Amino acid sequence: MPRLRPSLFWTARRDISPFAALLLRVCRDVPSAANELRWIREHIALTSSPAPPKFRLWKLCEKRAKGTPLQYVLGTQPFGGLEIKCRPGVLIPRHETEAYTTELAQILVRHQPSSSTPLSILDLCTGTGCIALGLLSLLPSPVHIHGIDISPTAISLANTNLHHNTRLGLLPPQPSSIHFTPADIFSPFLLPFLTQPTWDLLISNPPYISRGAFARETARAVRNYEPRLALVPDRDGETAVLGCASEDVFYARLLQLAGILAPRRVFFEVAGIEQAARVVDMVRGDARLSGFYPQVEIWRDSPHEEYEMQRVRNYEVPFRGSGGARGVYLCRHDQR
Ligand SMILES: C[S@@+](CC[C@H](N)C(=O)[O-])C[C@H]1O[C@@H](n2cnc3c(N)ncnc32)[C@H](O)[C@@H]1O
Structure with missing residues (x-):
């Protein structure tokens, strides 16, 4: 510098x-x-x-x-219309996350089967709760939302954010049900907690940075002040069992869960085109998942309506919006 x-x-x-x-x-x-x-x-x-x-x-x-990030100094970060409290130990919400959260809310509203049936959303790796609460603020009530994170600090902050934004009048007073639960998404005991006839959306912004990229490429402020647990998947045991790159291990697990829970829509944040391509490969390479989810898209940083088809390894994939590759979106065959 x-x-x-x-x-x-x-x-x-x-x-x-x-x-x-x-x-x-x-x-x-x-x-x-x-x-x-x-x-x-x-x-x-x-x-x-x-x-x-x-x-x-x-x-x-x-x-x-x-060098302390401004959000930890001020204690908050705007996210859509919300004021999300930020604390050391929990990842600061990013603008890119806000952009796809808003787009997903619009899709959910457009395709909601009936306004009396509550939409149900599972937010895995919820952190501050920004995605879950962002969706709650954008969707017509009632909504059923379950946010999960391994970090008790994150879960406590997500609950604080729910109460803080309700008190400020930025979230509707609750006919909706929203819960934040501490749990490890790799736990074999997780599934009984996720019972729900059908989730409308499974969403996750999981840790996805490789150890090498964390050491070499992330900004010093991120490395020094934001929690490594939120950024780098240190799950060597699971990586060996699931047979993927260490930075992709959360996607392998999340896709296992998607295969079992069969949510109507799935969205994962990713770190760029290479990782997006590997996630698309994981879906397309699994007969059950590609049967469930014939619609696989890559979303860019600003995921507006416009699409272009691009070849990603062996597949033609629709790219939505403009900017760098930011997420992978799956939609079930019966939802188009
Ligand atoms: C990239 S942050 C995302 C936080 C938030 N959803 C957002 O978009 O700002 C990833 C989150 O995953 C959580 N996490 C890490 N390992 C986990 C695990 N095995 N099970 C559940 N959550 C985990 C971290 O505590 C962190 O809050």
Whole structure:
């Protein structure tokens, strides 16, 4: 990373404030430092603390200047119309996740068989609960949602986010049923907890980064501050049994669950075209799954309505939207 010119620090200090000069270390340009300073000031104005505001401002700017992600400093991240609380130990929701969540909500509404039958959604690896709660906010009530995560910290935060957004009036008061449960999706005892006549959607943004890519390619702020458990699948035993690349082991397990539960639609976030192609191969290479799910699509970062067909290894696959490959979507034969 190129070093910043000292004149930039003087400009930030002179034109904005010494705190903006402090933030410049991570923000790298004066307008971004000014923006972040404004958000930190707004956060201090809106939250109470026994500490004097100036002292809080200095502590928060110092924390941010050391590289702590802004969302952990402010404690929240917008997700659609929601305010998702963020805490160290739980992955910060990403904009790309918000984009496909919104698109999936529209598909579910368009294809809902009857408005009196609650839609049912299973969100595996739920983290902050952003996907589950995002869908809850976008779908007509009532909805039945079950979110699962191995991390008790994540489950506690997902529940906090449910209550926080309900209190703010950003989620409807609950005729819907929504539960967050701590569990390991590889556990053989998981299935009895997932009983439901038919899930309308099985969705997951699982850990999917290889150990090598985590060490070499992820941003330092992600490596140092966000939980490795959320990003890197360290499941050597299961990888050997399922016979896939270590970074794909969650997809192998999620597809096993899809094969048993037969949800109407399935969506998995992936890390790019190579991983998307491997997930498509896993589906197409399994007679049962490809029978269930003849419609297999790759979704890009902005998954709007437009499609183009592209050859991915041995298959012609519809690509939806624009940007990099972000997800794999499956739809059951009886839902088109
Ligand atoms: C990439 S994060 C996604 C979080 C959230 N859904 C989102 O989109 O921001 C993956 C999540 O999977 C959880 N996780 C990791 N291993 C798991 C397992 N074996 N079973 C269930 N959840 C797991 C992590 O705790 C983390 O919250």
